[in-house]
Amino acid sequence: MPAVVLVGPMGAGKSTVGALLASRLGVTLRDTDQDIAAAAGKSVQDIFVDEGEEHFRRVEEEAVAAALAEHDGVVSLGGGAVLADQTRILLKEHTVVYLRVGVADAVKRVGLGSGRPLLLGNVRGRIKALLEERAPIYESVATFVVDTDNRSAEDVADELVEKVRA
Numbered sequence: 001m002p003a004v005v006l007v008g009p010m011g012a013g014k015s016t017v018g019a020l021l022a023s024r025l026g027v028t029l030r031d032t033d034q035d036i037a038a039a040a041g042k043s044v045q046d047i048f049v050d051e052g053e054e055h056f057r058r059v060e061e062e063a064v065a066a067a068l069a070e071h072d073g074v075v076s077l078g079g080g081a082v083l084a085d086q087t088r089i090l091l092k093e094h095t096v097v098y099l100r101v102g103v104a105d106a107v108k109r110v111g112l113g114s115g116r117p118l119l120l121g122n123v124r125g126r127i128k129a130l131l132e133e134r135a136p137i138y139e140s141v142a143t144f145v146v147d148t149d150n151r152s153a154e155d156v157a158d159e160l161v162e163k164v165r166a
């Protein structure tokens, strides 16, 4: 069973904080976006373009179930993984951290020229809408919520180490 599962929107720092946290806990990070890209032999962005979001979500549900069943370290989920009913049910058995980020910091972190498929065309507007839509879902699966605005990834990882070890 994973020591901890990280959820939150794009730019929350799931991959970055996840890597730091894993190294501090002496375990490895498994990132479901990376698993999906590796299995498909192409980027998440290209999967969205070639096969569409619905296909990505089906593959993502399976990748998340596999990671939760197989990995003993830190698992970071894609930003939309919690949209799947099955994933929310599986997460009830785990220590889940919601990395919270506000619109301004999320936009800064993903960059206005982001290649992330769901942000194309209007990065700030799409991030604002996604944060509003999904905040209640992230909160509903979270064991802890950690704010990341105006903080370095190292600082967030330090807080997480304490929370996970407590």
Ligand SMILES: Nc1ncnc2c1ncn2[C@@H]1O[C@H](COP(=O)(O)OP(=O)(O)OP(=O)(O)O)[C@@H](O)[C@H]1O
Residues within 6 Å of the ligand: 008, 009, 010, 011, 012, 013, 014, 015, 016, 017, 033, 077, 078, 079, 109, 110, 116, 148, 151, 152, 153, 154, 156
């Ligand atoms: N607390 C932080 N402070 C400043 N920059 C950060 C912080 N956390 C992450 N970043 C930077 O923000 C960018 C996005 O972070 P990251 O890729 O870890 O987000 P993510 O939550 O995994 O997003 P996605 O859902 O798109 O995979 C990276 O360039 C990273 O270096």
Ligand SMILES: O=C(O)C1=C[C@@H](O)[C@@H](O)[C@H](O)C1
Residues within 6 Å of the ligand: 009, 010, 033, 044, 077, 078, 079, 080, 081, 116, 117, 118
């Ligand atoms: O928030 C989302 O829906 C996404 C976040 C990323 O992690 C990727 O899984 C993909 O870009 C979709």
Ligand SMILES: [Mg+2]
Residues within 6 Å of the ligand: 014, 015, 016, 031, 033, 076
């Ligand atoms: Mg990531």
